[in-house]
Amino acid sequence: MWARPSLVRVPVQRSRALHSAPRLLQRQGRERGSSRANENPLELHKMGYFQFDDIPTFGHMRLQKQRQMLAYYRILANQLPELKSMHEPFTPPPASHFLTFRFVHYQGEEHPDTSKVVLTFDVKDLFRADVLRTVQAKHKFLLIAGPRWQPPSAAFIQRWNDALELGESHLAAVSGEDALGSVKIASSDLPHEAQNMKCQCTSTH
Numbered sequence: 001m002w003a004r005p006s007l008v009r010v011p012v013q014r015s016r017a018l019h020s021a022p023r024l025l026q027r028q029g030r031e032r033g034s035s036r037a038n039e040n041p042l043e044l045h046k047m048g049y050f051q052f053d054d055i056p057t058f059g060h061m062r063l064q065k066q067r068q069m070l071a072y073y074r075i076l077a078n079q080l081p082e083l084k085s086m087h088e089p090f091t092p093p094p095a096s097h098f099l100t101f102r103f104v105h106y107q108g109e110e111h112p113d114t115s116k117v118v119l120t121f122d123v124k125d126l127f128r129a130d131v132l133r134t135v136q137a138k139h140k141f142l143l144i145a146g147p148r149w150q151p152p153s154a155a156f157i158q159r160w161n162d163a164l165e166l167g168e169s170h171l172a173a174v175s176g177e178d179a180l181g182s183v184k185i186a187s188s189d190l191p192h193e194a195q196n197m198k199c200q201c202t203s204t205h
Contacts, residue, residue: 095125095128095129096129098121098122098125098126098129099119099120099121100119100120100121101117101118101119101120101197101200102117102118102119102120103116103117103193104116112188113188114193115188115190115191115192115193115195115196116186116187116188116193116196117186117187117188117193117196117197117200118184118185118186118187119183119184119185119186119187119197119200120182120183120184120185121182121183122180122181122182123142123149123180123181123182123183124177124178124179124180126141126183127175127176127180135168135171135172135175136168138175139160139164139171142160145183148183148184148185149181149182149183150181150182150183150184151180151181152179152180152181156179156180156181159174160174185200187199187200
């Protein structure tokens with residue numbers, strides 16, 4: 001018959017090994033950290049005395065500022081005189097070029113106003129360019145302009161209406177004055193500014 005092995009009970013001994021492991025790790029970490037601190041070359045107590053073999057940080061900043069100023073002085077002395085060869089005298093535009101176009105740009109950013117073009121011109125320049133040959137044509141132009149025409153004052157509108165009732169000679173005298181106001185026309189219906197500019201040019205013609 002098979003013999004049945006006997007079971008031997010071993011008494012369990014209480015041990016604090018599991019509880020002492022975290023403390024051991026903490027102690028090792030402190031020792032490792034202290035050794036790293038001792039090896040740090042930037043520790044103040046390990047740094048030697050200043051031997052005056054280099055300038056401090058503020059001195060380097062001052063030198064960098066002087067280098068920048070010297071670079072600007074070199075540009076001023078060497079490159080700016082060359083701009084004189086590209087100088088062109090200013091010639092004012094002729095009397096027939098009196099249209100002013102204003103464009104809006106946002107330095108490369110996309111914006112709905114970048115396609116907007118504003119046309120501005122003085123009424124006196126338009127009348128003196130002989131585009132509108134008769135006095136009645138000039139009067140009709142101001143009527144068509146409507147709110148886009150900015151008269152110099154409200155009294156001028158009254159004088160214009162009075163001259164219109166008196167006759168063409170009085171109206172021609174008033175239309176020959178210097179202060180006739182200006183006309184401003186804005187266009188942003190088309191997607192590109194060149195199209196809006198061309199549309200304004202065709203509308204004025």
